[in-house]
Amino acid sequence: MKIKYISIIFLSVSTVSYAQQVKDTLAKESKIEEVAITGSRNKKRTVINTPVPIDVIDIKQVSQATGQVEVNQLLQFAAPSFNSNKQSGSDGADAVDPATLRGLGPDQTLLLLNGKRYHQSSLINLFGTKGRGNTGYDMNTIPIGAIKRVEVLRDGASAQYGSDAIAGVINVILNDRDKGFEGNTFYGMNLFKSPGNNDVVSDHRVDGMTFDFSGNLGTKIGSKGGFGNFTAEFINKDYAIRNANPDVYTAPRQRFGDAKAQNVYFFGNIELPLSDGLKFYSRQGFSHRNTKAYAWTRTPEANGNLPEIYPTGFNPIEDTNITDFTFDNGLKFKVANWDVDFYNAFGNNRFTYDITHTLNATLGPKSPTSFYAGGHSLLQNTTGFNAVRQFKVLEGLNVAFGSEFRYEKFEIIKGEEASYAMYDINGNIVTPNTPSNLLVTNPLAPPDDNKRPGGSQGFPGYSTDIGKSRNNFAAYVDTELDITKNWMISVAGRFENYNDFGSTLNGKFATRYAITPQLAFRGSVSTGFRAPSLAQKYYSQQFTNFQGGQLVTIQLASNDSDLASRVGIAQLKQETSVNGSAGFTFNTGKFTATIDGYYISVKNRIVLTGNFSRDVLPPDVQTDYPYIDQAQFFANAIDTRTKGIDVILSYNENLGSGKLTATLAGNYNNMEITKVNTSEQLAGMEDTYLSQRERGFILASAPKTKINLNLNYKINRFNANLQLVRFDKATLIGYDDAEQVYNPKVTTDISFGYEFSKSLNLTLGSKNVFNRYPTLQTTQVTTGNTESGGIFDPVQMGFAGRQVFARLNFKF
Secondary structure: OOHHHHHHOOOOOOOOOHHHHHHHHHHOOOOHHHOOOOOOOOOOOOOOOOOOOEEEEEHHHHHHHOOOOOHHHHHHOOOOOEEEOOOOOOHHHHOOOOEEEOOOOOOOEEEEEOOEEOOOOOOOOOOOOOOOOOOOOOHHHOOHHHEEEEEEEOOOOHHHHOOOOOOEEEEEEEOOOOOOEEEEEEEEEEEOOOOOOOOEEOOOOEEEEEEEEEEEEEEEEOOOOEEEEEEEEEEEEOOEEOEEOOOOOOOOOOOOEEOEEEEEEEEEEEEEEEEOOEEEEEEEEEEEEEEEEEOOOEOOOOOOOOOOOOOOOEOOEEEEEEEEEEEEEEEEEEEOOEEEEEEEEEEEEEEEEEEEOOOOHHHHHHOOOEEEEEEEEEEEEEEEEEEEEEEOOOOOEEEEEEEEEEEEEEEEEOOOHHHHOOEEOOOOEOOOOOOHHHEOEOOOOOHHHOEOOOOOOOOOOOOOOEEEEEEEEEEEEEEEEEOOOOEEEEEEEEEEEEOOOEEEEEEEEEEEEEOOOOEEEEEEEEEEEEOOOHHHHHOOEEEEEEEOOEEEEEEEEOOOOHHHHHOOOOOOOOEEEEEEEEEEEEEOOOEEEEEEEEEEEEEEEEEEOOOEEHHHOOHHHHHHOOOOOEEEEEEEEEEEEEEEEEEEEEEEEEEOOEEEEEEEEEEEEEEEEEEEOOOOOOOOOHHHHOOHHHHHHHHOOOOOEEEEEEEEEEEOOEEEEEEEEEEOOEEEEOOOOOEEEEOOEEEEEEEEEEEEEOOEEEEEEEEOOOOOOOOEOOOOOOOOOOOOOOOOOOOOOOOOOOEEEEEEEEEO
């Protein structure tokens, strides 16, 4: 196949000149057949002739034209079916943006690094965030400077890749340049301006200052085609505070907005031929992220405040540290005409919390103002092999098979005692037997609601150490047959066995038929699964709170606990799915179009239930657990059905002495919750299993429609890029159970670039140039009932307002 035909690739990416990006990316390869495409293990398959939609995003070109410095946010504004929300006041989620594909859960999209399974974050989303009760991947542990391209497979692929691939697969491909140095320096800032009604206030007119420097070095190793490619990157981002105007709103959070963060990365990609037909490869990654995020405000008279320490109240700060490692190694060789890849992929994510500018109110004026609250970690090690061979059957048969063995370990790390304990007036830890007259009280509060809470305010520490592990074995076969030059079919199957919940078997059938040289039909049907994460199975926490003046003990019971078993919460099993897609691709050279419809039915989705009060628990449970007032659980509690369509139109034309490329990409996504699965003991309590508020979170994971328009014009050394993204309305439920409908919004990004030479390029631009903020259909939220406690919720468009930026790219 000649390189020139790459220009007919159909993409759903809405940034700079997508067909040209992929052409440029693939043209750098010595042979087009050697380019691996996610979703196919056929080395001769390209994104042109796959039976399922695949987006290829040239990260360098996209990041050069935008003000994005993190992978999640770059994809958020590049791919219509990908959504990632910045969070505020959501505990650990302020440091890890929950990301979704086609509106499914953050843990229902699989992340690969150079085709190998990447490890998840150890964070489980619990409070105030999208994806509550879900774990997920932290793509921001991979620096943009280390990435060559990102491939997004928008189709169920569990039969090919295993757990988590219900919504699709994102494959991050690392840089493999073997010579030269390339650096990028980025500086951006938010220019604050409130909307016309002056509802939003900020600390400064200029904030959110962001500095990013990355350096990428490529070098040859040996004389047989070996290389090393190494990336170092540093990002520093300041707060961007968007408070509610206190003259207009009574909001419980004085410090709403983007967290402060500092990221350090080092990534390496090495390949070394050892002999003819034998190649060693290694990928190393390290990242460290420190994030400082504000929790909810404690007022001067609040039970959680001590005026002796904070006379005007305080805003606790969650100072989180995420340390992430990846170390993948493998050998590629041939055995009897089979191309074999034998590998081991290791990853570890450690997430700890230091709570500062806080106190433990039950310790009185002697309380420390900072605490180590513990944290959590996840280790994953995958060993496997894959073998591929092509046979001369009809127009070509490709057969791939392989197996994997994966070990995972999840840990909860205990915090210091004062970070979680409640003390009485004598300095002893409060137990359910502690007399009420020994509890520490607040003299400024009414007698019926004056008990001081324990633990570090803003985020209570973990009170126990937990360590759980599991392993699983997988075997798969993946075949593709070109029946004719115009018609191909693909069949895949995968078996997996987990030692903690059992086995699963999944299959996939896909086909593509070229009706004419310009028009082709493609479609697929598959079954899928997602294994419950270790965090969902074993996470446990007990904490106390005061409700109506009474001390309340709340137990988040682990799934394997006696309490969960006795109220009928079954052992977690895999989520299962049925996926279907069908669409057309069309090409006339300058104009390309794709349309793909999809259907995804998921049964037994795992959610974190609401709090079941003591009086609804079975009588024998109340007797045996006399000190538990409320309990909540992880359960396979809901079924969902998602229908949607992706439409992508692309046109390029020579205009004057330059070239204009226009891309219009849109996604329509509609999810419904079809069933809430209750246990027999708790039957009839569907609203507690999944409240209206929690339903709103799930259904708002993606806007119903999202449309991206991108215009790029390049003439000689100058280029201009304009991008408009329309986010549909989002509907959430406030703490007062009232509907909160956020209006549709359009964000506008613009940038101008100039190549001073082949080695030096400068880009100036602005994100959200017209300073759009989320706005509610109602005139105001007067009591702080948004989930964030601020003037608005974190919705897809973001909440930081306008940013201006400059990016300098240099090579030598």
